[in-house]
Amino acid sequence: MQEKEALMADSLLSYIALAMILFSIGFLGVIARKNIFIVYMSIELMLNAINLIFIALGRYYESMQPQVIALIIIAIAAAEAAVFLSLIVVLYRKKKSLNSDVFNVLNQKDAAHE
Amino acid sequence: MSNFLLAWIVLIPLLSSAALGLMYLFSIKIVKIPNIVFTLIGVSAPFASFWIATTFFLQMIGNSEIFLYKAYRWLGVDGYDIDMGFMADKLSIFMVLFITFVGGLIHLYASGYMKNDDGYGKFFFYFNLFIASMLLLVLADSPIIMFIGWEGVGVCSYFLISYYYEDEKNVQAGNKAFIANRVGDLGFIIAMITMFYYAGANGFDYINLEASMASVPPDVLTFIGLALFVGAIGKSAQIPLFVWLPDAMAGPTPVSALIHAATMVTAGVYMVARFHFLYDLIPDVGLIIAYVGAFSALFAAVIATKQTDIKKILAYSTMSQLGYMFIAVGLGGYSVGIFHVFTHAFFKALLFMGAGAVIVALHHEQNIFKMGGMKNKTPLVYFTMLIATLAIAGIPPFAGFFSKDEILLTAFGSGEYLIWIMGVVTAVLTAYYMFRLLFVVFHGSNYKEERKLHALNKSITMPLVILAMGSMFAGLIGVPELLGGHNLIGIWLSDWRNSSLHVAHDTEFILMAVNILAAIVGISIAYKKFFKYDMKIVPQYEGMIWNKFYIDEIYDRFIVQKIKKISIFISYKVDVNIIDMVVMGLSRSFIRGGHFISKLQNANTRFYAFTMLIGISVISTYLIMVMR
Numbered sequence: 001m002q003e004k005e006a007l008m009a010d011s012l013l014s015y016i017a018l019a020m021i022l023f024s025i026g027f028l029g030v031i032a033r034k035n036i037f038i039v040y041m042s043i044e045l046m047l048n049a050i051n052l053i054f055i056a057l058g059r060y061y062e063s064m065q066p067q068v069i070a071l072i073i074i075a076i077a078a079a080e081a082a083v084f085l086s087l088i089v090v091l092y093r094k095k096k097s098l099n100s101d102v103f104n105v106l107n108q109k110d111a112a113h114e
Numbered sequence: 115m116s117n118f119l120l121a122w123i124v125l126i127p128l129l130s131s132a133a134l135g136l137m138y139l140f141s142i143k144i145v146k147i148p149n150i151v152f153t154l155i156g157v158s159a160p161f162a163s164f165w166i167a168t169t170f171f172l173q174m175i176g177n178s179e180i181f182l183y184k185a186y187r188w189l190g191v192d193g194y195d196i197d198m199g200f201m202a203d204k205l206s207i208f209m210v211l212f213i214t215f216v217g218g219l220i221h222l223y224a225s226g227y228m229k230n231d232d233g234y235g236k237f238f239f240y241f242n243l244f245i246a247s248m249l250l251l252v253l254a255d256s257p258i259i260m261f262i263g264w265e266g267v268g269v270c271s272y273f274l275i276s277y278y279y280e281d282e283k284n285v286q287a288g289n290k291a292f293i294a295n296r297v298g299d300l301g302f303i304i305a306m307i308t309m310f311y312y313a314g315a316n317g318f319d320y321i322n323l324e325a326s327m328a329s330v331p332p333d334v335l336t337f338i339g340l341a342l343f344v345g346a347i348g349k350s351a352q353i354p355l356f357v358w359l360p361d362a363m364a365g366p367t368p369v370s371a372l373i374h375a376a377t378m379v380t381a382g383v384y385m386v387a388r389f390h391f392l393y394d395l396i397p398d399v400g401l402i403i404a405y406v407g408a409f410s411a412l413f414a415a416v417i418a419t420k421q422t423d424i425k426k427i428l429a430y431s432t433m434s435q436l437g438y439m440f441i442a443v444g445l446g447g448y449s450v451g452i453f454h455v456f457t458h459a460f461f462k463a464l465l466f467m468g469a470g471a472v473i474v475a476l477h478h479e480q481n482i483f484k485m486g487g488m489k490n491k492t493p494l495v496y497f498t499m500l501i502a503t504l505a506i507a508g509i510p511p512f513a514g515f516f517s518k519d520e521i522l523l524t525a526f527g528s529g530e531y532l533i534w535i536m537g538v539v540t541a542v543l544t545a546y547y548m549f550r551l552l553f554v555v556f557h558g559s560n561y562k563e564e565r566k567l568h569a570l571n572k573s574i575t576m577p578l579v580i581l582a583m584g585s586m587f588a589g590l591i592g593v594p595e596l597l598g599g600h601n602l603i604g605i606w607l608s609d610w611r612n613s614s615l616h617v618a619h620d621t622e623f624i625l626m627a628v629n630i631l632a633a634i635v636g637i638s639i640a641y642k643k644f645f646k647y648d649m650k651i652v653p654q655y656e657g658m659i660w661n662k663f664y665i666d667e668i669y670d671r672f673i674v675q676k677i678k679k680i681s682i683f684i685s686y687k688v689d690v691n692i693i694d695m696v697v698m699g700l701s702r703s704f705i706r707g708g709h710f711i712s713k714l715q716n717a718n719t720r721f722y723a724f725t726m727l728i729g730i731s732v733i734s735t736y737l738i739m740v741m742r
Contacts, residue, residue, distance in 0.1 A: 027723075027727060030720065030723050031720040031721075031723050031724045031727075032720070034720075100719050100720070101718065101719075103719075104717035104718075
């Protein structure tokens with residue numbers, strides 16, 4: 001019994017480590033890349049990293065709640081993907097570019113230097 | 115009882131002034147309202163108050179009833195309440211009677227004098243407001259309510275002195291009056307606070323104060339008495355705060371007649387009489403008051419002998435007569451002082467209104483040496499002025515004789531011979547300068563340019579006649595028993611007379627003869643020097659007296675300039691270097707900080723995301739490390 005718990009704790013730690021690495025990669029993608037698609041993919045990656053943590057903790061505590069939450073997140077992410085992709089299509093039509101720096105209409109830079 | 119009518123004595127002029135003010139604004143902004151409307155409302159208000167006051171006066175005859183009316187609670191602080199209360203005793207109702215009567219006549223006069231003025235409605239607004247404040251001052255039942263009226267008359271006086279505000283000199287005169295009064299008001303406030311601290315525990319109206327005054331230590335009483343007198347000095351233009359009164363002649367002549375002769379300046383005398391229960395306990399302070407009065411009387415009379423501006427002469431004579439009143443009240447002869455206030459209101463208002471009539475007739479000429487020969491041109495003004503001049507000079511049986519005689523009798527009977535001598539010398543000078551004015555203006559032969567005189571209408575001349583009657587007969591209410599009369603005013607106010615004088619009848623006769631002699635000496639000197647005075651060239655005076663003993667210059671040098679220096683130091687050094695630095699530095703640092711922070715808002719989405727992560731990390735670290 002003791003051994004099994006230790007084994008569980010070890011594997012939980014590896015799962016969390018993997019999730020953190022995935023999250024960091026995703027975050028780096030968000031702040032380092034300009035292409036909107038890559039940014040979007042990175043966001044999804046971060047989302048799934050979080051999902052992974054939920055699942056791992058659910059297994060560890062033998063609880064159903066985190067798994068249900070993970071399922072809901074996946075469902076919402078699917079809906080959100082549809083919205084996001086349609087937004088990207090609209091933005092591309094406006095600016096003919098996928099560079100995220102182009103979309104700066106709400107910039108207050110000039111007003112702030114009055 | 116009908117005590118609530120007391121409040122209406124004050125309320126009628128107040129409401130009418132409010133109505134006049136609104137109507138004036140309506141008149142200049144929207145549709146012009148004819149002057150007759152302003153006249154009807156403005157002139158009827160003081161007479162309405164007079165009528166109400168008469169009903170109270172009639173109820174008071176033959177008994178010693180005091181009417182009290184508390185209108186509403188004005189202030190309530192932690193169990194201590196100040197009511198808007200009115201009190202009519204014999205003193206205040208007497209004051210109200212002649213304030214409203216003389217004031218009403220001057221309103222009537224003003225309706226003729228100001229006829230062609232653009233600000234006609236505004237003028238009557240100020241006038242009625244002034245009457246309301248003055249009546250509140252007189253009818254108040256506690257020093258605090260009195261102070262409201264006190265300040266009200268001060269501010270109305272300021273408005274009216276600088277009435278012709280286009281000329282900067284008038285505005286300065288108004289400021290001077292206001293500031294000089296302010297110095298006096300400080301004394302009043304200090305006295306009120308001290309009185310409240312020591313004697314205010316059982317209520318702060320006069321009746322309770324009178325009861326609790328005996329338990330106050332004598333040093334404190336002296337202090338209160340002196341501080342109150344400082345207030346009286348400011349309002350009644352005595353040495354050393356008199357400088358505003360001559361300058362106050364910048365206002366229109368009805369203003370001078372109403373405020374600076376008949377009513378407002380007597381507020382100081384009234385205050386001393388009102389606080390007689392205080393001054394009865396401290397005769398030493400009373401003596402100081404009497405000496406200040408005597409010096410002021412003499413001082414002003416000396417200056418008046420050399421002035422050439424008709425209104426300035428009258429202004430100094432007002433100050434001189436106020437000095438007489440202070441002699442009387444200072445020596446405890448309160449009823450005598452109030453008697454002189456009463457007679458003075460008549461003949462001084464008449465003198466100012468006569469002077470105003472001459473000034474109007476001569477197209478606003480004020481130098482007496484440019485007038486002359488007015489006797490045949492305006493005979494009615496001449497005769498009324500002659501009566502007033504005889505009254506102020508102290509020739510029997512005109513009003514001024516009886517009151518002045520009683521004042522000097524009080525001074526002599528109290529054993530203050532120095533004051534008595536100063537009073538007699540002042541009487542000589544008074545007769546001299548008043549007849550100098552009369553002879554030069556009405557008998558002299560200078561007015562050579564035969565310009566057409568400005569016509570005087572009825573509303574100007576009618577009050578003159580009524581007041582001339584008053585100047586003739588007002589003294590009769592105070593005929594001393596020596597001459598077979600009943601001293602009605604002495605009996606009326608006898609409840610609070612301090613010293614009953616015991617002077618032998620022979621002495622009294624001699625004193626009376628001395629007074630008449632003094633007046634005759636003054637008149638004959640003036641007659642010798644100025645009767646049929648031929649003024650080919652307008653005399654130019656110089657020297658110390660003409661320059662008013664350089665008092666204005668001394669004040670300017672030692673007080674005004676010093677304060678100016680301090681003000682300049684504060685405004686150019688302290689303000690610029692310290693206050694501005696702090697205030698502007700703060701605002702500049704906010705601007706700089708804003709610019710700095712605005713750089714963060716650079717429209718770079720990835721940067722925002724990075725900042726967000728930092729924020730989330732900081733918060734979660736905090737939650738994990740600290741809140742756990």
